[in-house]
Structures are given as C-alpha cells and as structure tokens.
Amino acid sequence: MRVQLFIPCFVDQLYPSTAFNMIRVLEKLGCTVAYDPNQTCCGQPAFNAGFWDESKSVCEKFIRENASGNDPIVSPSASCTGFIRNYYSKLFDNSSLHNEVKDLASRTFEFSEFLVNVLKVEKVGAKLPLKATYHDSCAGLRECHIKEEPRKLLSNVAGLELVEMNDVETCCGFGGTFAVKYESISIAMAEQKVVNARQTGASCIISTDLSCLMHLDGYIRKKNLPVKTMHIADVLASGW
Structure with missing residues (x-):
C-alpha cells in the first residue's frame, strides 16, 4: 500500500526521529511511503487561538496539496x-472545497x-x-475515538509490561495555547497525570501524541523525576 505522510x-521541528521511526514501521509492514516536503501546518494552532481566517488559509493550502489521489494520509498525531x-x-x-474536505477527512x-x-x-x-503506562490523549480518545488500537499494539511488544493508571x-x-494562558492549571494537571503514572510503578509514559508527551516531559524534567516519555512509533520501532 502507498501512503502519504x-x-x-512541531514533530518536524522538535521530534523528527519519531517521524523516521514511523516510516521504518510502515516500510517494514510493506507500505510505500511518500512525503511532500512542501507541506506545512494543518492550521490547528491558529484555529485554537481564535484566528479562524488565518487558519483557513493554512488549511486551504493543506487541502489543495492533498486533493489529488486516493492514498491514505498517516500522521503521528x-x-x-x-x-x-x-x-x-x-x-x-x-x-x-466541501467535497475535497470530506474526502480528506476519510483518508x-x-x-x-x-x-x-x-x-x-x-x-x-x-x-x-x-514497565510502561499509556496516556489517552484528548484528541485521540474524543476526536478520533482511539482507545483499543494503541493498547493492542503495545500488548504485542516483547518485554513490555503495560499497566493502566488511574484517571x-x-x-x-x-x-496548546491553554498551557500558556492558564499556566498554573496546566501544570497542576500535568502533575496529577505524572503522579498517577508513577503510582503504577511504570518507568515510561506512552501516547499517540507528542504534544501531550512534550508537556508531561517538561514537568518531569523540571522535577527531575525517574520516568520518561515515548511516542508509540518509537516504541514500535524498538528492538529490531
């Protein structure tokens, strides 16, 4: 199968190794991976900050760049x-662009x-x-309805013990901008998440979203805690 990345x-700028690990896994599974170096942002940061007109222009670029073809588009986010x-x-x-948007969403x-x-x-x-625990990102769980898929993959990683945390x-x-606008609340929420993760005895927090992991890792580093974070693509590219 041919796929578009x-x-x-933020993955491109801060965590490129995760993107390369995703490619490694896809190619191992027989996919032909294509990537358009002209791609930029999906438009979400501007949208969430309330700049809908500016976001729309970024989104339109993304739509037009992916309007042709039937390849699935795969993202580590x-x-x-x-x-x-x-x-x-x-x-x-x-x-x-209604039809193009509908098609893009399905792919x-x-x-x-x-x-x-x-x-x-x-x-x-x-x-x-x-020993690891998994964090359900809000977007993964509520917007993409992803719950069992990452757990199925992690349950088949040799040597990995997966334990569920509270809440x-x-x-x-x-x-996103919530962490900037409401810093104290954001930090308190990260603290509670890390506390719950550590109570399982896990040494690693895994998720589908590097945005969540970046936030949690910032708290972990600030407190110098003995736990790390990993994107699921990095886990699945380990040991082979």
Missing part, C-alpha cells in the same frame, strides 16, 4: 488528525489506528523490556 510542524476530520468541515462548510489516519484498522496489524516485532482518560493539561 503528514508530519505536524491524533491531535492534527482530529482537527482535519472534525473542524475542516466547519471552516469550509458550504464552500467550493486521514492517526498512526496506531492505521496499523490496526487499515493494515490489520497488531504485532510488528518490536521488543522493549520496560487515564483525564487531560494532561497541555491543550
């Missing part, structure tokens, strides 16, 4: 995937759901000997 702007699926239709309602997938629901793969041959579906406190 959508690498979110449920947040960006959820924005494309759920909010493009609001920005372009009753517009000339855009978060990485773990693409593996499980499209490729029908739950085991990729990964090995990672550690696993509670927000980590990032929320």
Whole structure:
C-alpha cells in the first residue's frame, strides 16, 4: 500500500526521529511511503487561538496539496488528525472545497489506528523490556475515538509490561495555547497525570501524541523525576 505522510510542524521541528521511526514501521509492514516536503501546518494552532481566517488559509493550502489521489494520509498525531476530520468541515462548510474536505477527512489516519484498522496489524516485532503506562490523549480518545488500537499494539511488544493508571482518560493539561494562558492549571494537571503514572510503578509514559508527551516531559524534567516519555512509533520501532 502507498501512503502519504503528514508530519505536524512541531514533530518536524522538535521530534523528527519519531517521524523516521514511523516510516521504518510502515516500510517494514510493506507500505510505500511518500512525503511532500512542501507541506506545512494543518492550521490547528491558529484555529485554537481564535484566528479562524488565518487558519483557513493554512488549511486551504493543506487541502489543495492533498486533493489529488486516493492514498491514505498517516500522521503521528491524533491531535492534527482530529482537527482535519472534525473542524475542516466547519471552516469550509458550504464552500467550493466541501467535497475535497470530506474526502480528506476519510483518508486521514492517526498512526496506531492505521496499523490496526487499515493494515490489520497488531504485532510488528518490536521488543522493549520496560514497565510502561499509556496516556489517552484528548484528541485521540474524543476526536478520533482511539482507545483499543494503541493498547493492542503495545500488548504485542516483547518485554513490555503495560499497566493502566488511574484517571487515564483525564487531560494532561497541555491543550496548546491553554498551557500558556492558564499556566498554573496546566501544570497542576500535568502533575496529577505524572503522579498517577508513577503510582503504577511504570518507568515510561506512552501516547499517540507528542504534544501531550512534550508537556508531561517538561514537568518531569523540571522535577527531575525517574520516568520518561515515548511516542508509540518509537516504541514500535524498538528492538529490531
């Protein structure tokens, strides 16, 4: 299967190794991976900050760049995937791009759901000997309805012991600009999430979203705590 990559702007700038690991896994599973180096942002940051007109121009660029072809578009971010699926239709309602938006939403997938629901793969041959807990991102759980897919993949990682934390579906406190506008609340939410994770005895927090993990890792580093964060693509690319 041929797939198109959508690498979110912050992944491109801050976590490129995760993007390369996603490619490694997809190619191992027989996919031909294509990437358009001219792609930029999906438009979500401007939209969430209230700049809808500016966001719309960024979204339109993304739509036109992906309007041709039938290839699935795979991203290492449920947040960006959820924005494309759920909010493009609001920005372009009753517009000339309505059909393109509808088609784009149907072809855009978060990485773990693409593996499980499209490729029908739950085991990729990964090995990672550690005890970990999984964080359900708000976008993954509520916007993309992803719950079991990452857990199925992680349950088949050799050596990985996956334990559930309390309040696993509670927000980590990032929320993009929320973390800037409401810093104290955001930090308190991150603290509670990390406390719940550490109570499981896990040494690693795994998620589909690097935005959440970036926020949690910032708190962990500030407090010098003995726990790390990993994107699911990095986990699945381990040990082979």
